Amino acid sequence: MSKMINGFSKLTKSEKIDWITKTHFKNPEAARKELESYWSTDPKLQNRHDEFIENTVTNFYLPLGIAPNFLINGSIYSLPMVIEESSVVAAAGNAAKFWSTRGGFKATVLDTIKVGQIHFLFTGDSIALKQFFEKRKEELLQTTKNLTKNMEQRGGGIISCELIDKGKEMPDYYQLHLKFKTGDAMGANFINSCLEQLAKSFEEFARLDLLTQADSHLEIVMSILSNYVPECLVRATVSCPVEDLAIEKNGISGISFAKKMVAAVAIAQCEPHRAVTHNKGIMNGVDAIVLATGNDFRAVEAGVHAYAAQTGKYTSLSTATIEEGQFKMELTLPLAVGTVGGLTKLHPMVKWCMELLGNPSAEKLMEIMAVGGLAQNFAAVRSLVTTGIQKGHMKMHLLNILNQFEATKNQKEAAVEYFKNEVVTVQAVGAFLEKNTH
Numbered sequence: 001m002s003k004m005i006n007g008f009s010k011l012t013k014s015e016k017i018d019w020i021t022k023t024h025f026k027n028p029e030a031a032r033k034e035l036e037s038y039w040s041t042d043p044k045l046q047n048r049h050d051e052f053i054e055n056t057v058t059n060f061y062l063p064l065g066i067a068p069n070f071l072i073n074g075s076i077y078s079l080p081m082v083i084e085e086s087s088v089v090a091a092a093g094n095a096a097k098f099w100s101t102r103g104g105f106k107a108t109v110l111d112t113i114k115v116g117q118i119h120f121l122f123t124g125d126s127i128a129l130k131q132f133f134e135k136r137k138e139e140l141l142q143t144t145k146n147l148t149k150n151m152e153q154r155g156g157g158i159i160s161c162e163l164i165d166k167g168k169e170m171p172d173y174y175q176l177h178l179k180f181k182t183g184d185a186m187g188a189n190f191i192n193s194c195l196e197q198l199a200k201s202f203e204e205f206a207r208l209d210l211l212t213q214a215d216s217h218l219e220i221v222m223s224i225l226s227n228y229v230p231e232c233l234v235r236a237t238v239s240c241p242v243e244d245l246a247i248e249k250n251g252i253s254g255i256s257f258a259k260k261m262v263a264a265v266a267i268a269q270c271e272p273h274r275a276v277t278h279n280k281g282i283m284n285g286v287d288a289i290v291l292a293t294g295n296d297f298r299a300v301e302a303g304v305h306a307y308a309a310q311t312g313k314y315t316s317l318s319t320a321t322i323e324e325g326q327f328k329m330e331l332t333l334p335l336a337v338g339t340v341g342g343l344t345k346l347h348p349m350v351k352w353c354m355e356l357l358g359n360p361s362a363e364k365l366m367e368i369m370a371v372g373g374l375a376q377n378f379a380a381v382r383s384l385v386t387t388g389i390q391k392g393h394m395k396m397h398l399l400n401i402l403n404q405f406e407a408t409k410n411q412k413e414a415a416v417e418y419f420k421n422e423v424v425t426v427q428a429v430g431a432f433l434e435k436n437t438h
């Protein structure tokens, strides 16, 4: 059971640790030492991490792995992946190698439009509201000029602003629905600042022109970007002649493998339970790169799954076809991500990952992420329709189990050898270690 405290945020970092360890841990000194062991040895760097969020007590590590050999639009990339799940990086690397000799991955950004909305309630003459909006629209947009000036120089800014009557969905509900382009920035701060400025001006102008009748009333409820970005889209594709898919070591012909892949993806298209897991596999690849590049994985996740349900039925984000002897697998994703601003210059590992990727533009990064998702999807479905997922999974998982048992280096080497031909379970690994004590 946790304890209540007032003014926790006002305590120094050391006082916070003191309170939290003394009130929650059997051995407060050991608990403090554990936290401190994850601090950076460079106090300046640690301070920077401390300041990313509030009430920081330590860092929480996740591994950064590299999946090399990605041939994307004719250039080779090594992808940085931050993820806790074993086998994801290995699967990405395998898929990359597989496609590198079959034409590689092709990726294209379809559009980069982002959305922001001002939600408001209005009672009164809706025709007068529409007339007022059309008359004042340009002036209204002018009030954001100090915010949009720089963005316009970088090819972005406000693309459109529409008044929408949402009265059918909720009484008196209207919105200003805006489209934006934000260059290489994810753009959340830019969009939200523009919206808040617009909302203020909209209210002011309305007070002067529109709300002169006693029975008319306008109330801004909120102004916020939308993480649903179905017009900020990227598409990644792989394709090759069906016969190039043959898996010789398993004796599987190209055509039977291709047909099984197509069937597996078709199942994910028509069956929501399967679609969710299928898309989860895609997001294994996408999120790992989103995290490595300091982008907002919650925003990406929310937007991607809403897109997968855009027809009213949740479905697969990828497709697979065989046409005229060519196997093709394609993934289309809404991805609002950035390569400037946010953590990009502040987090040393994000900076490192960006350099690894050749300091890409936001559009290039969208392409790389979609490719990471497609590679992961291909690898996962390939395992599922051939060997099954557990074989590869458990092999990688073996190391985690060995670490749980605190196995020595010798024990690990012997176990990896032994379990090449045995089923990996926690019990089996435990029994093996009991027999092989060092």
Ligand code: MEV
Pocket: 085, 277, 278, 279, 280, 281, 282, 284, 380, 381, 384, 389
């Ligand atoms: C596991 O993290 C991801 C998979 O379940 C994806 C899939 O089933 O396609 C293997």
